[in-house]
Amino acid sequence: MNKKRIILFSFLLAGLHVTSWSQSYQKTDNGIKARIQGTDVEVQFYTPQIVRIIKAPAGSTAMEKSLAVIAAPQKKLRLVIGEEKDELTVLTQSVVVKLNRQTAAIRFYDKNAALLLKEKENGTHFSPSADPPLYDVVQTFQLEGGESIYGLGQHQSGVMDQRGQQLLLKQNNMQIAVPFFQSIKGYGVLWDNNSTTHFKDDADGTSFQSEVGAGVDYYFIQGGNADKVIAGYRQLTGEAPLFPRWTLGYWQSRERYKSQYETNEVVRKYRELHVPLDGIVQDWQYWGEDESYWNSTEFGNPRFPEPKKMVDSVHDHHAHIIISVWPSFGNKTKIYEAFKQQNLLFGKYVTWPINENVEVYDAFNPHARDIYWSYMNKNIFSIGIDGWWLDSTEPDHFKDKESDEAYQTFLGAYRKVRNAFPLIHTGGVYKHQREVTGNKRVFILARSAFSGQQRFGTMMWSGDVVSGWNVFRKQISGGLNLSLSGLPYWNSDIGGFFSGRNYPGGVSDAAFRELYVRWLQFGTFCPMMRSHGTDTPREIYQFGAKGDWAYDAIEKFINLRYRFLPYNYSNAWEVAAGGTMMRALMMDFPTDKKVLNIDNEYMFGKSMLVCPVTDSMYTSRANGNTAVDLKTIKKQKLYLPAGTQWFDFWTGEKLAGDQEVEKEAPIDIMPLYVKAGSIIPMGPFQQYTDEKKPDALEIRIYEGADGKFTLYEDEGDNYNYEKRICTFIDFEWNDKARTLTIKDRKGSFPGMLQNRTFNVVVVKKGNGTGMEVPGKFDRVITYTGKAVTTKIP
Known part of the structure; x- marks a missing residue:
């Protein structure tokens, strides 16, 4: 950092307000305005970390009220404004903005004077649009070589990193247009324009080009990491409310149930079979x-x-x-x-x-x-x-x-x-x-x-996708990039919507049954677990009965979904507080360059590593027939990110990170790994989300690092939680001391459990991991809402 920037930051930290006046710009309550080369430019700080940039032809039509952004600039922000020969500088304790007084190009730096993003010189363009007096507007940026970016909605191209991509941001079935990207460097850019927009990243730069706009209008969000960038995005555009607890159960749907008898019969049949179900969809x-x-x-x-x-x-x-x-x-x-x-x-x-x-x-x-x-x-x-x-x-x-x-x-x-x-x-x-x-x-x-x-309160789905292994794999990166666009709730039609194109035999074809089982396993670890499609029915009883491989695998993972309910609902609260449930690996392992473009693995919450099986292993087609071989167990390759140890969820085996492994993947196993230091609460086997009170939760501890988890609970289906009518129980694991501390319960709500049991398991190889409830626990803790600490040898 040069001396002038050091002085400016010193003034800011000392609480001084420095003003530098010039005929070439105007100071505003939240930044500056200037007219440069026939372009009106405004730098407007919304928070110390969020900056709005507005550019328009001099004296043209004012910007219309945003439909996406609902925040207003914070009042009385402490800004430092500096004037140099060629640049104007506006900074807070988090962001430095430099405006070139000759070209109107802008650069963004962090508080340590590291360059984060810059506009391309002469990269702003306006031309007549089909809707005068508005314009076709373009803004081009220059990103650092090798800098990965993510987001831009859902595009089923099967890539994670959006560098080198050209995308049409125009709403369509299977394509979700969100003009927002975030960088591995810890910043985001929200392009605030409602018209069809072309995104392009190539040797000439990274650009947004919108067909109609009063001018260039975008927000720069400095976060430092992906979670904070998303938090800034939601600070601008609104927080995600908490869904009802029942939405985290299993959903059955079809195109379509043709009578009320048919709809009711599906629900009755699930109850008769004792297969969990919480939702039915009437198409x-x-x-x-x-x-x-x-x-x-x-x-x-x-x-x-x-x-x-x-x-x-x-x-x-x-x-x-x-x-x-x-x-x-x-x-x-x-x-x-x-x-x-x-x-x-x-x-x-x-x-x-x-x-x-x-x-x-x-x-x-x-x-x-x-x-x-x-x-x-x-x-x-x-x-x-x-x-x-x-x-x-x-x-x-x-x-x-x-x-x-x-x-x-x-x-x-x-x-x-x-x-x-x-x-x-x-x-x-x-x-x-x-x-x-x-x-x-x-x-x-x-x-x-x-x-x-x-x-x-919107859950998105990926559209009317075709049943196929290549389409299935592309769902993963599509959903992850939508989550990285700040929209946390997403799912897909389990099995693919149009099954008849590739599987005209539907559920009678073992090849479709294999695809469906693997897709359902993936759906278990999505924000919504929902079976839907046309051409062939998808209810579990269409896949046989107990003892049939497809039926058993489907039932196993539906049950697993319910076992994870306390973990999932606590993570849903984290989403309402600004978090993300379905997490690209770059969110939790940004310094591991091997994960930056992995498109078939992700974190579900901050503890579970999920690796869906996206290739056929056990069925093959020849001469129009499908052969099934379940005896020869195949393996799935996956990468375990660096910086931590990992536990195989199914076996309890501990493995080092920063390595590729091969996991046996029989038809009823999808590779799942748990990060060392995780604390995961697991609920009872039940037929619907509120069938049983969670008065005896299993608390699984994955040793090897210190860990924390907050168990969130409330009434399940009203908005009292917005008034903090809910409870939080913090769990902390000290790995060196081998102590588990359960802190005082915070809050209350009608009908909450006053006393309960926590059955503690420190996971290790062979001690009751996976789906089985251990016959023996390492500790059985009676909890009354008061703090308790226990040591586990």
Whole structure:
């Protein structure tokens, strides 16, 4: 750091406010404004770590209010502003911003004067757009050679590191556009533009180019690591609320259950088989098969004569139900007529089978969102439906693909706001339900998302993917990059949506059964575990009965999902507090260069290393027939990251990090490893998430390092947790002293356990790891809410 920067930081740390005036710039409450070479530039600090950069042609139209960003700049920030011949400098205790007074190019440094990111000289461009007086806008950055970046939504290209990629950020089935990336250097860039955007990284630089905008508008977030970058992103765009506990159970779905009897029978059958289940999904055409009544939000299909009775039956079986609702409506529906009378429709839509008498509502109009919810509330929510499957949230299937961008919305031409449709659409449902009741947490399953959508209680899924091993593997990097885009909740259709293309025999084909089992194992370690698809049914009993290899493997992993419920729900609380559940390896091992582009492993929470099996091992095809060989056990190669030791979850064997290993992977085993120093609570075997009280949790300790874990609990399905009506129990393992300390319980909630038992197991090879509950524990602790420490020899 040169002397001038040292002096500036010294002034800042001493609490002094340095001001340097010049005719060439203007000081603002949160930074500076300047006019350079015909461009108006503003540097605006939102927090000491977050900087907004605005650039526009001199005197042009002001920036419109952001749809993604909801934060306001902090008041009374301590800024230091310095003026040099060629540069203006604005800095806080965390970030230094330098603005070139000749070219308007900006550079960002950390507090130690290390360069983090710089704009390319003359890398800002404006040209006339199709929506005057707005512009086609471009900003190009120059990244360091070898610098890995992640995020940009979900793109099924099968890569983790987005360097060298060219991506069209335009909402579509199977492609989720989020104009945000973060760097392995510990910073992020949020490009605040709602129009179709082209991302490109090549020898000329790293650029965002948006088709419509008042100017360049982006946020630089300095975090130091991935978790803090995401925390900064959510500070700008909103925190992710906590989902109901039941959403962490197992979900069964199909395209589609064709009667209320069929829906209820699936739930009844799971209970009869004693296979855990918490959710059932009712897909489309409950409104009837005449497409003029498309998405009426009413049960018009005669096969659903008593919808409330259907919902009540699901609840009587201790399960929950969500239902499909679209953003488009047939021309004979009451809701269509309500929209049409007030000119609140904006685009012709093509459904299946082809029907052109369907139109999309203008979600950007607040009154249209009111009408949308009023019909959902009156016809669906009122009978007890627990959540929403908002399908086609892009939306896609417009009749006229060439001119759809010219459709007019409440906020202007659709081209200007198209990527934000899922954000506004889901936001309307979230806000309205919360106004109706706080006793039922909002749960939305959506196919698309945009910056900030995490604040609306939305779980994304990867779209209508095809059943296939290569597609399956690409789900992993797609979901991880979406998580690195700040949107923490994601899943995929277990087994792939379209099975008939590669597996016309469906569940009768052993090759499909193998793919389905492996995909379900992966789904066990996703934020939502949900089976869904078309062409062939997916319920567990379609795969045989107890004793059949596919059935047994499916049942084993569904049970494992429930055993991990205390761990998963505690991690869900961490998400609500700014964390990430499904974690790319670079988040926890940023200095291990071997992990930077690994696309088939990840952390689930900060303790579990997951390596899905994404290749066929036990079935083969020849002459149109499928052969099965389960006796010859195959192995899966995987890498154990450096800097820690690892325990094989299934055997308890301890292994060193920084090595590639081969793990035996019979059909009912997916490689799982636990980081040394982890403390993992495991719950009881149960049929649904609230069947049994967690009064005797198994606490697994993985020695070799000090460890901490916070067990989070609350009522499970209301918003009292926002008032801190919940509990936290901190566990700490001192590896050298071999002591476990369980601290005083913090907080309370109605119905909480006053006293409970913690059965402690220090995991080692052969002492009851994997799915088995040990017959003997290292310690049995009776806990009354007061701190206790025990030593384990």
